[in-house]
Amino acid sequence: MSETILELKHISKRFPGVIANNDISLEIQRGEIFAFLGENGAGKSTLASIIFGMYSPDAGEIILRGQAVQINSPARAVELDIGMVHQHFKLVSNYSVTENIILGREPIKRLLGIIPAIDYKKARAQVQELIDRYDFDLSADDLIEDLNVSSQQRVEILKMLYRDAEILIFDEPTAMLTPQEIDSLLAIIRRLREAGKTIILITHKLEEIKLVADRCAIMSRGHLIDVYDVQTTSTQLMANRMVGRQLSFQLDKAPAHFGPAVLELKELSVIDAFKVKRLDKASFTVHAGEVFALAGVAGNGQIQLADALAGLVQHSGQIILNGQDISQASVRKRIQSGLAYIPEDRHGVGLFLDFDVTENLISKQYYRPPFAHWAFLQKKTSQRYAELLIVRYDVRCAQGPATIVRSMSGGNQQKLIIARELDTHADLVIFVQPTRGLDIGATLSIRQRIIDERNSGKAVLLISLELEEVLTVADNIAVIFNGNLTKVTPAAEISLAELGEYMMGVRQ
């Protein structure tokens, strides 16, 4: 067995009202991929933040390369050759790849022998050399704003490598990536291990751990359950350990009973601000009691379709909801005619993060009775409504209706959006990536909600890039590729592999 590079001894950390880490001890070996596995709120991010110096532990010590160390700031962590790729990237968007990577550690040359200046030539060469060595498919001169999410993530990785990091921490690295991008990221992680790096991978996705990790620490509610050898432990066992109980992956899905058509799309097209056609003449029908899934790799026009339905972007073609043409209607008019929309971008579109739970729950109904009387908001009514929805949809918020949404966990923020949308009793519910970034428990609960909606006679449009989700939840599936609907089929008549091929555009 190789040597221990990092050892945590009895680490504890508490936040007001929460014990995030309770007496955690573990050892990480040099050159292994070590995963922290746990659901949202298990304390894995906190533990990683302690290693990276973002928090100081209330108790316990960290032993790095055989010596006890105090890591009291990220800067100190970097000095100790620890690097971290955060879930939300920290890049300057109008700087080039090189400029971002050298930021804070620029190679200096002396102009005329005295004036210090940044040696861009040298920096560029160093960065390009790193890119080539790890085969990163980037150019040192690309601007960050021109890069997609997975390329930006590679820039973050390069930033650590440029600083000679030996221990690399990845916080939920795959949360924002498409399936193909996940594969290439996992390949990169393997390559980093071959180059002798030690990797700490924080995730709640079992498949990824099974694919790359050597060992895995399972955490639950601040406690370390145990450390497992990934090769010799079954996925089912790890899943059960993670949630602390037997999990069924089965959804309760009764046979579908289609009602009349609720949504009819006729030749819907969207041309964006740059005059690029994002959606080309999409036509389909969704019936009452049906889950109609739109599968596709991100960026193929599905978000534009959802936004066009909600009235958020300009579009041509006809949208008929309950027999009524709403193509020209305002956003509010569409909501009133029975359209609920759970958007992909929860923080950017779905929520007012600085508002409390109540104000978020009434955001689509605040203007009408009983939430408003004339020009005045009825605060008490709204608050009672919020209390009701919190219970009915099992939203966990520390201060009840007055909780500021920013302070809630991602899963509960999503539940909040779902509560608001479903409680308008709309005939058509659009779910976009409803389970992205959520743990297994929350994911299953939301998928079951989707099916419950359908069983109660609602029309559901599900837009997702997770094949498994599409196949288990949907009744009918349409594949979207490059703005075109390439295949429409009942879910029962297509296999996972076939669906993947359509999504990738291999089959037309």
Add this chain to the structure above:
Amino acid sequence: MNQASSETKSRSTNWLLRILRYPRTQNLVIAILAVLMALVAISLVIVIIGKNPLTVFVSLLRGSGWLPKPRYASGRSMLTDFLGLLDALTPMIFAAIAVAIAFKAGLFNIGISGQMLTGGFLATVLIGYSQLDAVLAKPLVLLVGALSGAMLALFVGWLKANFNIHEVVSTIMLNYVVQYIVSFFIKGYFIEPVSRQSHTVSVASRLTLVNVQIGAVETRIPLCFLLAVGLAGVFYLILARTRLGYEIRAVGSNRQAAEYSGISSRRTIMLTMALSGAAAGLAGVTYYLGYYNSIMPGDLSSVGFDSIAVALLASANPLACVLSAMLITSLSYGSNYMSSVADVSEYIASLLIGIVLLFSACSGFLKYLVNRNNLAVDQSDDREEPGSTPATGGD
């Protein structure tokens, strides 16, 4: 060793942090902290120039009518000073709430000065130079001021809503446009040759009563002070309790989410700018047809710019704006007396205001420092109640 010392340190600062972090009063506590820090900083300066800070502060308060002066000239008293302070305060309150309401919609109305001048100039020309009775003239002055300020700001809102022209750019540019157009008209048609200012407005139209005898005391009475405080209350209620207020805060908090919720951000932006401009116009008439009675051509009032900082100190809460406007105006109003009595330069008061505003502008940073540990928790997604279990399939 190291750890033990850091623990005692954290325990001793704990109560302070707890007060500072308490969400309901946080803005107020941090504003007070900013003011206290500014007082400490300016005390150092005063000590360095060899004076007693306490005398300086007391003379400031005496000058602005909060404390009695040792002696008064005939016909003057503490009341004279205090009502004079309220007279100067009135336009500041209007201006500060104008900034505040725009701020709540995410709009930075830098154009308060221009909107003040527009309102003040039009009211001066249309009503101030007319022969109307006071009963008619005073309400009309207010109406013209509010309407013209609102129209100018509405134009800014319209540019923003339809062409996405940033309000900071358009308001700064419009400030110049208004300043020079008004200057052109005053110099061409309404100039008083001796004072080089516009002709004074009629007594009937003026919003401040001057040379009023109350007993033996001669004083001035700002007629619109209560209106300003009342409007601050109205703005507060609009923001907290009405549909429009919800829309304003929604657009200011997240414009995309507002659109998604069915709120028309264009309509909201234009309405908010109109409200802001109306308050700015009222600031204009209470300044140019109240505190003063004429307009200096080619000059923009500093009230319009100071009000931005006043609103920031108040965290854009219209009611708190009344208090912060009171503080800032007291400092500047008392400076005259302070400089003559305490024998320090008048600029010490300006310096004090500057430092208070500087620290209040840093209040966002202070808040960040105080909340740092808490904020980090939010980002890590690790914040669920203890003992919470993940939800299982449908209930």
